[in-house]
Amino acid sequence: MNSLVWEYLQSMDILIDATEIFVPRALDGPALKQWLEGLQSRRRSQKFVFRKADDGKFLLLPEGFNLPEQGEVDDKYFSRMASYCLGLPQIALLYWRSALRVTPDVSLSEDELETEEDVDATMVWVLPWEKVAKPILSALTSDEEAILWSVLLHERLSRNELKSVLGATFQGLNKTLQGLVLKQLLQMEEGVFMVNPLSYPAIVQLLANEGYLMDRVVE
């Protein structure tokens, strides 16, 4: 059961306020960095150094690896990523993967590249956070919002289940669903619709701003 369901049941008076609910802590920047470092350290056969593709600053270093003398670390990258991803590590990991590149930007100077020769690991370049592709949500229709919220609440719903949840007044479900899939807000697997994880933070933000019940405080 997800935390939105708990919130929903509480609003329905099915769970009383005194019910203790434990939700995994959202990761902040340092915690997210530590979690990604942990994932990396599992791969003992190959070491990776992650650097920003635009200015060469270091993001992640393998365990026991010393920062080169002229190297600089970007402290804010993971904080911004964690903030956008609402502290959810699995979503942050998807964005992290989408940001990885094998070559740096052409704008990187030779001085900034010099440190590459000093390190004994595979260099992986990471897009600056502002250049990582994120969904841009313009205002959605009330029907689209109702579908997204229902799918979030139930985690995954088939077309028939959606019909049942949304009620008799809901018309044009197929067309609206098709539009949401095309906008990459929903994805469909074996006839079941679920929210596209990369769009999850933007959807939660938008629905919270529009007054829908949400399970976390969105700033």
Added chain:
Amino acid sequence: MANDSIFRDITPGLIWSGILVVLLGYAVLRLMRYLVDRITPQLQTRQRLTLMYAVTLFRVVWISLIALWEFSIFIDTSQQNLITLFGAIGIGLGFGLKDYVSNLLAGIFVLYEQPFKPGDWVEIAGHYGEVVAIGLFYTQLWRSDDTLIRIPQSVVWGSSIQNATSGDKELMCVIPLYLQPDHDMDLAISLMNLATKTSPFIEHHKQVIIVAKERPGYTEYSIKAYPIKSNLQFRFSTDVTFRIKQTLSAHGLPMVEFPLLNG
């Protein structure tokens, strides 16, 4: 010899100035409309309503400025000329332009007093709908039957106005239901509460209130709840009515067949 005309000497330069000012005024209004059309789809409900209100105010101020500018180009603003001009305007208003100007003045008062804003749900002169625009001469309402109503500002100013939202996006819906008097009220209220809260259009942060009244021959219930957006009020009411009737029927709680409304 002094010029007795209230108008300045009309020269090609003066005419060009007048035309340029009108074109400038028109171009700015068109540019603003273009920008608003581009920007509004990106905005969320509250921001969109604020922008609509700001645009209305800007249009009024801008058109007034352009009119004053034109006035100063063509009219010689000496004291005697102004007295003559306003006298002529007064006579003109008295005869042919009375309604036009009373609308204009009422429009200015409506914009200044702000009895409602774009996005509010109001009832004016028997028309209930969402305010979509407040102009100098008309207020435009979208009725629930998808009809655009233009109400002259003089009518707006002279009517009582019921504002269901008062600039807020929250709007309470009151949904009536009539049950036969011999039923389990505890069960009925509990089912109505749950059925209302399952609507996908409900504002969950607000409480659902159910009021029951015993009437001769039936029990009247009023379900008071908020839709997530005010423009969903009719859909929300229909959805809640459907859900409640479905669940009451499933639990054998009968609706009254012929309520004797109003006693």
